[in-house]
Amino acid sequence: MFSGAQVSLYPMSGNFVGIILDAVKALDPYRDRLRIETDDISTLLVGPPDILFSALRDLFVAAAKTGEHCVLSAAVSRGCPGEPDDAICGVNSSSGQAKPLARRIDAALAAVEAAGETGQPTAAQFSLYVMGSGTHMDEIYGCIDFLKRSGTFDRSKNFCTRLSGDAGAIFATIREAFHRFGDPEGHVTLDITISANSPTKA
DSSP, X not given: OOEEEEEEEEEOSTTHHHHHHHHHGGGGXXXXXXXXXXXXXXXXXXXXXXXXXHHHHHHHHHHHTTSSOEEEEEEEEESOTTSOOOGGGOOOHHHHTSSOHHHHHHHHHHXXXXXXXXXXXXXXXXXEEEESOTTHHHHHHHHHHXXXXXXXXXXXXXXXXXXXXXXXXXHHHHHHHHHHSSOTTSEEEEEEEEEESOTTOO
């Protein structure tokens, strides 16, 4: 199954070039486990969700640690019918989505609780889209239940959910939403915006 993200990083700084180029170095430890392609608009990361979201976390934290206002925007997808299977993804559907919903929620909560801290306060908003499933609303409501119990839930907003907390827990929460919910063989996408050091903190 194909699993990947198109990611753009936006440092609000006159030194945005240096911040981006230094932050991209945080992807180096993942280059043997992810397919990484960068152009002038975004960076494509292809690989299994656990590695994918660890790389996204490290990229973002590297930029945010500068103290400048930084935003990461990403479109994340698994199971897209328009993408060929890629062996590097290594997604085993039975490990995430095939269990009963209540067990998946418990597993997701445990994974967030076990997430390591980065020391970087972070806010995020994201939307989950479960495609092509007759039970898609059950999956979405199950994900909402998980989010409200995750410890990172801030509030519901129009068209999305807001999270806040340490970047480690935030990225773990989003990873679990992506990996645990939706048809095991279906198409699931996330629309994500993550921010740190904003001058207009809510």
